[in-house]
Structures are given as structure tokens and as C-alpha cells.
Amino acid sequence: MQQKNSVAEIPVLNVSALRGTCTHDLRGVTIEKLRHTLETVGFIYLSNHGIDDELVERMRDAVVRFHDLPQEAKDRLLINRFHRGYIPARSSTLRTSSVAEVTRPNRSDSLMIMHELAQADPAFLRGDPLQGANCWPEEFPELRTIALDYMAALSALGRDMAVALAEALGLLPTWFLPHFDRPTLFLRLLHYPHQGPVTEDAGIGAAPHTDYGFITILAQDNSGGLEVQAKNGDWIPAPPIPGTFVMNVGDILSRWSNGRFASTPHRVINRSGNRRFSQPFFFDPSMDSVIECPSSLLQAGETPRMPPVRWGDYLMERLDRNYNYRNSPSP
Numbered sequence: 001m002q003q004k005n006s007v008a009e010i011p012v013l014n015v016s017a018l019r020g021t022c023t024h025d026l027r028g029v030t031i032e033k034l035r036h037t038l039e040t041v042g043f044i045y046l047s048n049h050g051i052d053d054e055l056v057e058r059m060r061d062a063v064v065r066f067h068d069l070p071q072e073a074k075d076r077l078l079i080n081r082f083h084r085g086y087i088p089a090r091s092s093t094l095r096t097s098s099v100a101e102v103t104r105p106n107r108s109d110s111l112m113i114m115h116e117l118a119q120a121d122p123a124f125l126r127g128d129p130l131q132g133a134n135c136w137p138e139e140f141p142e143l144r145t146i147a148l149d150y151m152a153a154l155s156a157l158g159r160d161m162a163v164a165l166a167e168a169l170g171l172l173p174t175w176f177l178p179h180f181d182r183p184t185l186f187l188r189l190l191h192y193p194h195q196g197p198v199t200e201d202a203g204i205g206a207a208p209h210t211d212y213g214f215i216t217i218l219a220q221d222n223s224g225g226l227e228v229q230a231k232n233g234d235w236i237p238a239p240p241i242p243g244t245f246v247m248n249v250g251d252i253l254s255r256w257s258n259g260r261f262a263s264t265p266h267r268v269i270n271r272s273g274n275r276r277f278s279q280p281f282f283f284d285p286s287m288d289s290v291i292e293c294p295s296s297l298l299q300a301g302e303t304p305r306m307p308p309v310r311w312g313d314y315l316m317e318r319l320d321r322n323y324n325y326r327n328s329p330s331p
């Protein structure tokens with residue numbers, strides 16, 4: 001039932017009209033629903049997204065297989081200064097969370113994979129922030145191909161969504177694309193242990209937070225546990241729906257849109273009694289991209305709420321504050 005000032009559930013958007021050719025009308029209706037949902041809820045399920053279920057399943061199986069490796073194998077991949085590798089449980093605290101006073105570290109552990117760089121890439125050779133090598137487990141060599149295929153497919157969807165998002169904001173369809181020449185991509189292979197009692201000390205799977213970037217496209221297993229905060233404060237479940245992804249607006253898209261699109265707080269509490277696995281993919285701009293609200297988006301009398309910011313600077317400041325490994329000296 002629809003609650004007052006709230007949404008009981010997150011809408012599902014059939015995005016087939018955003019891919020390839022379709023009638024102008026159908027595309028317009030889809031864009032309008034996208035706009036309305038992102039202005040109000042900030043989270044939406046994408047159905048008919050064109051990505052093979054089999055590829056999503058293969059990635060999901062790979063997440064489980066990675067986490068089934070012996071702990072020593074995972075520890076050998078400890079996250080490097082380029083933010084790639086294994087993030088142990090309780091090693092990140094969302095200090096920059098604007099939605100809660102977060103002092104307890106998250107209970108999840110994960111493997112962070114980012115866009116691959118050619119060894120001859122100047123950014124790689126210079127060792128620019130985040131432009132380093134991924135960490136792959138030698139015990140599971142197939143993971144690299146599976147993860148890179150998955151990232152390629154989700155990047156294509158991310159670009160289609162960037163076009164649709166520009167249209168939804170009344171901008172030229174290609175408006176965002178130059179900002180994604182060298183997109184910053186994160187694929188996180190997450191494991192959440194069963195929660196047990198929620199106590200002050202225990203912490204939860206993922207403390208309430210908003211995502212840093214442009215959009216997040218998430219696939220999750222059947223455990224449930226993801227919750228999204230409605231404007232009235234209620235927590236709305238975002239359970240898995242077969243054949244869909246959950247997409248949400250990150251802080252930088254919210255900033256770009258002058259707050260029109262909502263970067264909505266969410267959290268994870270795994271009450272399933274089993275381990276939970278998920279695979280968020282973060283589709284973010286090029287590091288050098290400058291995020292500035294386009295003047296054509298402003299209504300009469302409206303001014304930009306935030307000054308322009310370079311995405312790479314914005315991101316590194318957040319990573320430096322939230323991840324313990326960036327604050328302690330290397331062993």
C-alpha cells in the first residue's frame with residue numbers, strides 16, 4: 001500500500017526503449033518515468049536491460065567462488081594504493097556519510113576490481129591516483145575474464161543510461177558522454193556474513209550511506225537485506241527481482257543535476273541467516289572530468305548549489321577518509 005509522503009516500493013523501469021531503435025513516444029514515456037523516479041526515490045530497478053542473465057549468473061557464481069577461497073589467498077590480495085584488491089571486514093568506516101554518524105566499520109569483506117589499464121598507458125606508467133594494476137587470485141584464474149566481460153557489458157548499459165539521464169534532465173542526449181572518455185569503473189565483489197543481533201557494537205553489513213559517484217548498477221543474490229531510505233525516513237526494502245538490476249543515483253550525479261536527482265541513503269542488514277553476496281558496479285566519470293551544473297539545467301532564478309569540482313579530487317578525498325588502509329603506513 002502506498003504510504004503518505006513515501007513510496008512503498010521501488011519502481012521497475014523497462015529500459016528496452018533506451019537501447020537501439022524504438023518509437024519516439026515509447027522512449028519519451030520511459031525517460032519521463034526515469035526522471036520522476038530519480039527526482040523522488042533516487043533508486044529504480046532496470047528490466048529488459050539487454051544483458052544476458054547468463055553473464056550475470058556467471059559473475060554471481062564467481063563472487064561466491066572468490067569468497068570460498070582460503071582466507072590466506074584473499075589476504076595475499078590486500079588492497080593496494082590504487083584501490084584494487086581485497087578489503088577485509090571491518091576495515092572501512094563510512095566517515096564521510098552525510099546520513100549517519102558512522103563509527104562502526106562495515107562487516108562485509110570484498111574484492112575491489114577497477115578498469116584495467118594497458119601497461120603502456122601513460123596514466124599507469126605515471127602511477128596516477130587509482131590507475132594501477134588489479135589484484136587477481138592465482139587460485140581462480142578465470143575470474144579476470146568473467147569480471148572484465150561483466151564490466152564491459154555494464155559499462156555499455158551505463159553509457160545508455162548516461163544518455164537517458166541527460167535527456168531526463170532536459171540536456172542534449174550526448175551531454176554527459178565526453179565526461180566518460182576514460183570512465184572510472186569499480187566492480188565490488190561483496191560478501192556479508194549473517195548479521196546476528198543488531199547491537200551498537202556489532203555494526204551492520206553496510207552502514208547508511210550514499211554512493212560517491214554517478215550511478216551504481218547492482219546485482220544481488222536472493223538474501224535480501226538492501227534497504228533504501230524514503231524521504232520520510234522509512235527504510236524500504238530493495239529485494240532482488242529476477243532479471244533486473246537496481247540502479248541508484250550517486251552524489252556526483254546529484255551534484256551535477258543541482259540536487260534534482262536524489263542520491264538516496266541506503267544500508268545493508270543481512271538477516272537471511274545465510275551469507276549474502278552482491279556485485280555493485282559503479283559507473284563514474286573520467287578522473288579529470290570537472291563536475292559543474294550546466295547553466296541550461298537551471299530554472300529562472302536558480303543558482304548552482306555547489307562549486308565545480310574535479311571528480312578525481314572529490315573521489316580521492318572520500319577514499320582517503322573512509323578506508324583505513326589509506327591512513328596507516330604500508331607494512
Ligand SMILES: O=C(O)CCC(=O)C(=O)O
Nearest residue numbers: 190211220226268278280
Ligand atoms: O550490497 C548491496 O546490496 C549494496 C552495496 C552498496 O550499497 C555499496 O557497495 O555501495
Ligand SMILES: [Fe+2]
Nearest residue numbers: 209210211266
Ligand atoms: Fe551503496
